[in-house]
Amino acid sequence: MNTTHFTSTFATDLDEYLAFKKKMGFYGASRTVYLRRFDAYATAHNLSTFDRATVEGWVTDQLQRSGKYRSWMSYIRDFGRWLHAHAHPDAYILSDQWKAPIIRPRPYLLTHEEIEGFFTTAAHVDAQSPWAWQSVAFFTLMHSAGIRTGEARNLLTSQVDLGDGHIDIVNAKGHRSRRLPLTDDVIAILASCDTTSHTHLGPRRTFFVSSTGAPVAPASVGVMFNRIWDQARLPRPADGKQPRPYDFRHHFAYANLERWMAGGTDVTAMLPYLARYMGHATFDSTYYYIHTSPDFMDSYADITQESQSLLPEVGFA
Known part of the structure; x- marks a missing residue:
């Protein structure tokens, strides 16, 4: 039964795919929104084959509306994988070449003095x-x-x-x-x-x-962080990266890395545990935090120059 009002040739497959994703615990509405757009495109152009021309034609059309944002491409790519693995082995899987490059913002590196001043003021914040x-x-x-x-x-x-x-x-x-x-x-x-x-x-x-x-509303976190920062009379850079709440998470990561380094702990062996603690899906996200501390990177280069692998096998499940 078509529960999402799909109208194209792919309607049944789309419904079965979404049912599969829900069973896997993925309930996000945005997936359905973009697949409905694909369905409408396929209906309007009388498309019946999930091939390269169909998929990339829709992606090209969608890019004209979405501009630089490309996260929605993962939905049509994943649908293609599902089709390929189930009833349609010839289904086209959108190439990763369509992905936009990931540019991670540089964090604001909190100092110990700034952290101490922040929490001293937070205890008496005017709110x-x-x-x-x-x-x-x-x-x-x-x-x-x-x-x-x-x-x-x-x-x-x-x-x-x-x-x-x-x-x-x-x-x-x-x-x-x-x-x-x-x-x-x-x-x-x-x-x-x-x-x-x-x-x-x-x-x-x-x-x-x-x-x-x-x-707590998302916006109120930033408002309160800035209020505490300013009440503590902590400096703000005239240009460049400004401090934000998320920088506490960055500080947690690189502070642990630097503490392990200073204590002579095998940092490469500890990175998998840090990744699990921080909830990272892959080590790539954890590697990023290494680059947030220039001082740590200078020291870390000394102990990794003879290593062929950043992470040895440590039996971490």
Whole structure:
């Protein structure tokens, strides 16, 4: 049964593909939106074969609307793979040559003095909302556990176990989950925040909330970060990269790398564990953080110049 109103020759395959993705835990609406666009294109042009001309013709048409954004190409590429693996071995799989190059932004490298000044001010930030008492806990969690901003915003109270000393990041980026241990200092900060939130707002679903008890909005995180930064009278570069909340995650990564290096720990053996802790799907994402610390890179070059591989086999599953 066509549940998504597809009208082209590919309607049945599209419905079966989306059903398959849902069984795999992928429920994103954007996939359906772009496949509907492909379906409409195929209907308008009376296309019945999933070949190169059909796929690249739609991609070319879509690029005229989407400009530089190409993330949607993964949907038509994945649909092609599904067709190829199931009933249509001749189905065309969109070439990776269509992918736009990934240009990662340079992070703002937080100094120890800036971090100390930030948290000193965060403890007394001028805010007429729960941020007045949860700022320290929110940004401490990002700084000490290296979690993403969205992971902190969406953290449920049921995923915070202060008695056992851990948090569970569930169904995060790429639908991956992980359990992160907490230090005693972080547990104490989160416990204080939790007690104050319960006193003012009562039971709540998410650990961090707005004044209405709703989850923290994405924009409010940046607003509060900038307010604390400016109230602490921390410097801002006249040009170039500006500090942002996500830089706490960057700092977590390269601070651990530098700590291992300074302590004589085998950094190459520790990178897989760092990747798992930070929720990276591949080591490529973890390698990126090595490049955020010039001082670390200078030292790291000395111990890797004789190595043929960045990561040895360490039995990490």
